[in-house]
Amino acid sequence: MKVFKLIFKNALRHKLRTALTILAISIAVMAFGLLRTVVTAWYAGVEASAANRLISRQAVSFIFPLPYSYRDQIAKLPGVEQVTYMNWFQGVYIDKNQFFARMAVDAETIFDVYPEFVLDADQLQTFKRERNSCVVGADLAKQYKFKIGDIIQIEGDIYPGVWQFVVRGIYRPRDKTTDATQMFFHWQYLDERVRQESPERAGNVGWYIIRIADPAQSGAISNQIDGLFKNSRAETKTETERAFQQGFIAAAGAIITAMNFMSFVIIGIIMLVVGNTMIMSARERTREFAVFKTLGFSAGHLVGLILGESMLISALGAGLGLFFTFPFVAGFAAAVPKGFFPIFNVEPSTIILAVSSALVVGFVASIFPIQRALTTRIVDGLRHIG
Amino acid sequence: MEPIIRVQDVSKSYWRDSFEIPVLNNISFEVPSGEFLALMGPSGSGKTTLLNLIAGIDRPDRGTINVAGTDIVALNESRLASWRATHVGFIFQFYNLIPVLTAYENVELPLLLTSLSKRERREHVETALTVVGLKDRMRHYPKQLSGGQEQRVAIARAITTDPTLLVADEPTGDLDKHSADEILTLLERLNLEFKKTIVMVTHDPRAAEKAHIIRHLDKGELQQN
Numbered sequence: 001m002k003v004f005k006l007i008f009k010n011a012l013r014h015k016l017r018t019a020l021t022i023l024a025i026s027i028a029v030m031a032f033g034l035l036r037t038v039v040t041a042w043y044a045g046v047e048a049s050a051a052n053r054l055i056s057r058q059a060v061s062f063i064f065p066l067p068y069s070y071r072d073q074i075a076k077l078p079g080v081e082q083v084t085y086m087n088w089f090q091g092v093y094i095d096k097n098q099f100f101a102r103m104a105v106d107a108e109t110i111f112d113v114y115p116e117f118v119l120d121a122d123q124l125q126t127f128k129r130e131r132n133s134c135v136v137g138a139d140l141a142k143q144y145k146f147k148i149g150d151i152i153q154i155e156g157d158i159y160p161g162v163w164q165f166v167v168r169g170i171y172r173p174r175d176k177t178t179d180a181t182q183m184f185f186h187w188q189y190l191d192e193r194v195r196q197e198s199p200e201r202a203g204n205v206g207w208y209i210i211r212i213a214d215p216a217q218s219g220a221i222s223n224q225i226d227g228l229f230k231n232s233r234a235e236t237k238t239e240t241e242r243a244f245q246q247g248f249i250a251a252a253g254a255i256i257t258a259m260n261f262m263s264f265v266i267i268g269i270i271m272l273v274v275g276n277t278m279i280m281s282a283r284e285r286t287r288e289f290a291v292f293k294t295l296g297f298s299a300g301h302l303v304g305l306i307l308g309e310s311m312l313i314s315a316l317g318a319g320l321g322l323f324f325t326f327p328f329v330a331g332f333a334a335a336v337p338k339g340f341f342p343i344f345n346v347e348p349s350t351i352i353l354a355v356s357s358a359l360v361v362g363f364v365a366s367i368f369p370i371q372r373a374l375t376t377r378i379v380d381g382l383r384h385i386g
Numbered sequence: 387m388e389p390i391i392r393v394q395d396v397s398k399s400y401w402r403d404s405f406e407i408p409v410l411n412n413i414s415f416e417v418p419s420g421e422f423l424a425l426m427g428p429s430g431s432g433k434t435t436l437l438n439l440i441a442g443i444d445r446p447d448r449g450t451i452n453v454a455g456t457d458i459v460a461l462n463e464s465r466l467a468s469w470r471a472t473h474v475g476f477i478f479q480f481y482n483l484i485p486v487l488t489a490y491e492n493v494e495l496p497l498l499l500t501s502l503s504k505r506e507r508r509e510h511v512e513t514a515l516t517v518v519g520l521k522d523r524m525r526h527y528p529k530q531l532s533g534g535q536e537q538r539v540a541i542a543r544a545i546t547t548d549p550t551l552l553v554a555d556e557p558t559g560d561l562d563k564h565s566a567d568e569i570l571t572l573l574e575r576l577n578l579e580f581k582k583t584i585v586m587v588t589h590d591p592r593a594a595e596k597a598h599i600i601r602h603l604d605k606g607e608l609q610q611n
Contacts, residue, residue, distance in 0.1 A: 003498070009486040291482045294443050295496045295543075296471020298464055378443040379435075382478070 003301070007308040013281070018313060021277045025317025025361075026324065028270040029354050033325035034332055035263040036350040042249055042256055044343035047177045049242035051215040053113065056225050057207040057244070059235035065204035066234050068191075074210060077224050079217050084109035085205040087187055091154040091163065100140055101179075102154065104187040104206075113211045116174040123148075123169035131189050133168035137180035141170045152183070159194060177343055209241075267357045270317075275365035278310050282369030289373040290381025302373050307366045314362030318355050325354070389416035390551065390583050391440055396449030398435055409435045411606040413449070417599070422577040422584045424597035431603040433587045434555055440585055441553045442470050454550045471499045475544030475582075477573075479556035481536040483528040483543075489515065490524035493542045500547065514542035517580075518572060534565025541572060545582070552576065554586040558593050570596045 011018055056074065058064035065087070075083045087104035107128045111119050119127070119135060127133050136146050146152065150167045165185050173180040187205065195202035212221055222238035229236045239247075249256065282289075289302055325346055333344045376384075398410040409432045417423050425433040438444040439451055442458045451458050454473050461469055483492045493514050497507045515521045518538040528536050537557060544552055554573065558566035574596045576582045586597060594600050602609040 006487070013486050287482065288484055291478075291484070293467065294441075294470065294476050296467050296469075296499050298467050379438050382443075382482070 003304060004308070007305060007312055010281075010285075010305065011309050011312050017277060017280075021273060021313055022317040022320060024273045025270050025314060025358060026321035028266045028273075029318050029321025029358060030325050030328045032263050032266045032354050032357070033322070033346055033350055034329055035259050035266070036353060037329050037344065037346050038332075038341070039256055039259050039263070040347050040350060041341040041344045042252065044177055044179070044341075046242055046245040046249065049240070049245050050116075051218075051240070051242070052212050053241040054210040054212060054218055054222055054225070054238050055207055055241050055244040056210060056222075056236045056238040059226075059237040062207070064234070065201075065206060066208065066236065068203045068205055070208065070229065070234075070236070071205075073228055074208060074225055077221060077228075079212050079214060079221050080210055081213050082109055082113055082211040083208055084113040084211075085187065085208045086110075087190065087204075087206040088158070089154075089156075089185075089190065090158050091156045093152065093154050098144075101182040103182060103184050104190040105184045107184075107186050107188075110184060111171075113209050116178040117171040117180075118174050119169050119171040126168045130166065130168055131186050131192075132164065132166055134165035134183055134185035135169035135171055136167055136183045138170055138172045139180040140183060141167075143181070146170070159190060161193070161197070176345065179343060208236075210238075215240075267361065270314075270358065271361045271364055274310065274314055274317075274361050275368065277313065278306070278365045278369045279372075281309070282306060282372055286372070286376060286381050286384040290376065290378045290384070293378050293381070299374050303370050306370050306373060307363065310366035310369075311359065311362040314358045314365070318358030321358070322351060322354060325351075388419055390419040390421075390454055391417035391585070392450075392452040393436075393440065394450045394452075396436075396439060396446045396451060398432070398439065398444075398446050409606050410439075410446070413606075413608050415601065415608055417583065417585065420577070420581045420583055421599055422574070422597045423586065423599045423601065424594035425585065425587045425601055425603060426589070426591075426594055427603035429589075432606045433603045436603065437553050437555055437585060437587045441474050441476065441551075442466050468499075471496060471547065473550040475547065475549040475552045477537070477540055477544050477552065477554035477557045479559040481528070481533075481540045481560075483536055483539055485528050488525050488527055489520060489531065489539045489542075492528070492539055493524075493546050496543060496547045510546050511542075514546040515539075517545065517576075518542045532565070533561050534568055537561060537565070537569050538572065541569070541576075545576065545580070550583065552582050552584045554584065556587055556589065558588070558590060566590070566593070 056066070058066055068085075071083050071085060074080060084106045089102040089104050091102055093100070111117055111124060123135070127135050134152060140146065146167050148167055148170070152165045152167060154163045154165070156163050165183075171180065191202055210221070210225070212218060218240050225238040226236050292302060292305075329344070329346050333341065393416070394414050396410055396413045397408070399406050399408045401407070413436065425436060427433045435444065439446050440453060442453070442461070446459060449459075456469060456473075458466060458469060484495065487495070490511055493511045494507055497510055502510065511524070512521060515524050518541050520535060520538050520542065523531060523535060528539070531539065557573065558569050561569060570593055573584060573586065577584050584597075586593070588594055
């Protein structure tokens with residue numbers, strides 16, 4: 001018989017209590033994993049930001065457009081390598097729950113400025129050639145079973161009417177943090193129709209994306225761009241892509257902070273649960289610990305027994321919780337409107353944080369029982385009625 | 387015969403809140419090697435405290451205790467634990483077996499502190515269980531044994547490391563007459579056949595009859611024979 005076997009037998013001494021404790025830890029780990037994944041998903045856009053891209057938008061608000069004519073002026077600035085633009089189209093595909101980003105873009109430049117969207121050359125050429133074509137992300141294609149040649153029909157809301165797009169390309173994400181749930185189509189296709197139906201809204205884009213040669217010059221170039229259009233009817237606010245994405249998140253900052261806070265509250269709850277179990281367990285065994293000491297077991301042995309038991313319970317709870325975190329997160333992702341979180345993965349950092357938190361909990365929960373076992377005199381321990 | 391236990395001028399008090407309660411007062415005595423000593427006395431006379439001091443699980447306020455050539459009062463906690471593991475076998479009134487371990491595993495417990503191999507440990511455990519007549523019950527858990535059998539397992543645990551000294555605190559105090567007789571016969575056999583020095587605390591005059599020396603304690607004082 002080895003010490004580990006003794007630890008294992010002690011842990012299973014009260015099977016129901018141990019099982020409930022492990023279950024409590026696993027549920028807490030699952031909840032922690034989900035909350036961290038949601039928080040990570042919010043930050044996915046920030047993480048995916050490139051250092052060499054600037055976003056120039058309307059200074060008053062993001063929802064107001066910028067003139068298409070700004071493009072050439074921005075492109076002429078020193079340090080600017082390429083300029084592209086986008087327009088938020090929105091619309092309804094099937095119903096309002098089928099949410100994914102639909103963007104009117106400049107087909108000629110979008111895939112140059114966003115190299116993380118990987119599109120086969122022949123598909124790119126076809127996309128550029130056909131005015132009513134679109135490109136969809138691989139995850140979106142998988143979700144809706146889109147394939148080349150399919151027609152996607154969207155009911156417009158910001159831009160009323162029925163819009164049809166032919167799928168001519170499916171882009172792949174270069175990185176794990178790349179959003180592959182978007183749909184891109186020709187801005188010109190949109191603008192031509194807007195020009196006919198609402199001429200006053202024509203000739204505008206949502207925002208510009210500027211690829212610069214040197215990220216260190218981002219501040220200076222941003223100032224130059226904004227300087228160009230100062231006192232115009234549409235002043236610009238230019239910032240790095242990261243700052244732009246963070247601006248989005250800031251709107252939901254309180255919710256994210258609350259979720260962050262809650263995820264660590266959960267760690268505290270696990271600590272109390274395991275701590276309570278270990279304290280009860282150690283109190284019941286006060287006499288046994290005295291017997292161990294009487295037989296010659298040292299303080300180190302007792303620390304090993306109690307810490308080992310606490311860590312074993314925590315590790316089993318963490319393992320079980322992690323095992324079920326993936327289906328739990330997948331279930332949550334399926335429950336929220338499709339496309340709400342384009343990047344929704346359980347990150348390795350979440351797994352590491354959950355496991356290390358559970359192990360820290362195991363360690364902390366054993367401190368009081370260890371202290372009690374070590375400081376109780378043998379003669380007092382032998383008198384203890386468990 | 388050379389004394390294996392030498393207790394000199396030992397005093398011990400306990401504190402209850404702010405009150406000092408003297409338990410042992412200037413005790414001195416010796417136990418020759420291979421003897422069977424019974425400590426008797428009324429409740430609160432200090433006999434269990436004296437036993438605990440001899441066994442190295444408690445410390446005196448004053449005086450010296452030398453067991454098997456070691457001044458155990460001078461040992462620190464760690465060395466004292468190691469000394470107990472090597473030199474002392476304990477038999478408690480309430481057996482104090484570990485309930486989640488089988489009889490075999492309980493007897494093996496003190497051997498985990500030695501450098502014996504698994505095979506050697508098995509030999510020791512089987513020998514000890516054979517001596518107490520419970521080899522056929524070694525896979526049983528304490529709750530599957532009678533009180534007498536549990537105490538026999540506890541005795542097997544006490545002798546499995548072949549200690550210098552066996553200390554027994556009311557070993558028959560929780561047993562019926564038949565089981566108590568079995569335990570006392572076993573202790574007598576360990577003393578006579580295996581030459582173990584035994585110090586036993588008991589209330590029971592019949593149990594004390596098995597001992598070669600009987601010492602009485604009263605109010606912390608050792609009475610003259």
